[in-house]
Amino acid sequence: MEGNVVTYGLVALATLVYVLRWLKPSRSSLPDIPAVTPTAPILSFYGVFKYFTHSREMIQEGYDKYKGRAFKIPEVFRWMVIVTGPKLIEELRKAPDDTLSFEEATRESLQVDYTLGPAIHHNGYHIGIVRSNLTRNLAALFPDVRDEIVAAFTEAIPLSDDWISVPALETVMQIVCRTSNRIFVGLPKCRDLDYRKLNIQFTVDVVKGAMILNLLPTFVRPLAARIFTNVPSSIDRGMKHLEPIIRQRYQAMEEYGSDYPDKPNDMLSWFMDEAKGEEREVRALVLRILTVNFAAIHTSSMSFTHALYRLAANPEYILPMREEVESIVKAEGWTKAAMGKMRKVDSFLKESQRYHGLGSA
The missing domain is CATH 1.10.630.10 (Cytochrome P450)
Structure with a gap:
């Protein structure tokens, strides 16, 4: 019970801070990037709660509406920007670390200083x-x-x-x-x-x-x-x-x-x-x-x-991959080099990861 009181208190505090933040104009509002939800202060707050329960649908909506462009979705204290299309994704990939840092993004999203330690x-x-x-x-x-x-x-x-x-x-x-x-x-x-x-x-x-x-x-x-x-x-x-x-x-x-x-x-x-x-x-x-x-x-x-x-x-892929594995192992045994020659298995795993990412975003 005591833990619940603390939790509710912290959530209430976060809500208050968030409302105050959105009532005050922010330089980080990214006005040039279209949003899936309304950007007005109170309405964007509604968008945050909607994202908790309908994140997949909101991302799909943004993808369909702004295909090949960037769009944003409201998080509690910031906007999450999603880029789509080969051109922008390639630009993202080539960006240097001092412009777009995966390490810093991970630190922020996982709150590394607190969850893993400074x-x-x-x-x-x-x-x-x-x-x-x-x-x-x-x-x-x-x-x-x-x-x-x-x-x-x-x-x-x-x-x-x-x-x-x-x-x-x-x-x-x-x-x-x-x-x-x-x-x-x-x-x-x-x-x-x-x-x-x-x-x-x-x-x-x-x-x-x-x-x-x-x-x-x-x-x-x-x-x-x-x-x-x-x-x-x-x-x-x-x-x-x-x-x-x-x-x-x-x-x-x-x-x-x-x-x-x-x-x-x-x-x-x-x-x-x-x-x-x-x-x-x-x-x-x-x-x-x-x-x-x-x-x-x-x-x-x-x-x-x-x-x-x-x-x-898709069981039709089982036999071709099994035959590939068996023929390579028969010739070379189980080695790292042999694994590198299993191109059908490698392709299947890569294609699976292309279809099924670790998260919707």
């Missing part, structure tokens, strides 16, 4: 590691990845002579989480059920927290973050799983050097090698691992689940 925003050294170390080691790690995929599928969807039902997205998330963490932290931790639950729930908590914080005025967010986000408790839970592993690896580094015998070739080791200053602390490393899980699990799971549904709806 260190993630101001020191993104993990991004370079994902781009370099992970890409460079994919071929070497491929046997481990395939081993985990096989083990995860066998456990999540047991072989049976009879039909069995499993929830698609939830099942795929378990498989993706296990496989990703085979690269992130290795065996046996990647198979720990509580550890997997933590990483899957962490993503849900971050997105929910960001959604609530984006409804509130800036000056309220530091206080609201303490109520609606649980990053500290997630890190505490992650510490129970990863602190012994990190301490053991630090001890090996002190005794035998940075390239100690049987050093694990995983992302946690890469983080430990690259981290400087406070980022070398156990708690900071745990947060980095939670953050890369946040980036990996749900996006991959949603994309794969969409492809799975599309395959079920």
